Amino acid sequence: SQTIHQWPATLVQPVGSPLSLECTVEGTSNPNLYWYRQAAGRGLQLLFYSVGIGQISSEVPQNLSASRPQDRQFILSSKKLLLSDSGFYLCAWRSRGLLEAFFGQGTRLTVV
Amino acid sequence: AQTVTQSQPEMSVQEAETVTLSCTYDTSENNYYLFWYKQPPSRQMILVIRQEAYKQQNATENRFSVNFQKAAKSFSLKISDSQLGDTAMYFCAFMENTGNQFYFGTGTSLTVIP
Numbered sequence: 001s002q003t004i005h006q007w008p009a010t011l012v013q014p015v016g017s018p019l020s021l022e023c024t025v026e027g028t029s030n031p032n033l034y035w036y037r038q039a040a041g042r043g044l045q046l047l048f049y050s051v052g053i054g055q056i057s058s059e060v061p062q063n064l065s066a067s068r069p070q071d072r073q074f075i076l077s078s079k080k081l082l083l084s085d086s087g088f089y090l091c092a093w094r095s096r097g098l099l100e101a102f103f104g105q106g107t108r109l110t111v112v
Numbered sequence: 113a114q115t116v117t118q119s120q121p122e123m124s125v126q127e128a129e130t131v132t133l134s135c136t137y138d139t140s141e142n143n144y145y146l147f148w149y150k151q152p153p154s155r156q157m158i159l160v161i162r163q164e165a166y167k168q169q170n171a172t173e174n175r176f177s178v179n180f181q182k183a184a185k186s187f188s189l190k191i192s193d194s195q196l197g198d199t200a201m202y203f204c205a206f207m208e209n210t211g212n213q214f215y216f217g218t219g220t221s222l223t224v225i226p
Contacts, residue, residue: 032211
């Protein structure tokens, strides 16, 4: 069966520090991968999606970047965090043969 | 980007009663997919129900059903016989035909009152 791992679960980082959130998927190959941010009152905002290794599409301009160095690995990064980067970040995957997306447990990021 | 709108930030319902959550979306595509996801306090996203736009019949999953109005671009969720475990944030989601982009609304926080 397929599983998705996202870590860390919680993170407190100072303003200006770098960020790296990692997401890996097991049990499937060549999935579509997604990064979402959930902020209060704003629902789930699609940040990035990837349809293959090295292929990243950005939905909104921001202080963040994403990379997909391996088929089932998706990384969300920032060189310098802003206070506005605080939020709950969710990674998701979807197989080409399925309609629904499956989500990780999320990372609560607090920038102080 | 596609737009998904949920106009009800918060709702409440008495246990065993029925509640309907609203969702509208904006797209120029003819083929697409719609979903309702549930996010309980654990924050784990759980698929509740899905609808293919090419299907006229409304989807049903046990106590959950949808009212899909394609011309009106409306996709509401009806929860019958509400249970305490239904208390959660509910998100409406849209996926375009290629399946590359998956968009969510702002969510509706549902509280089931005992």
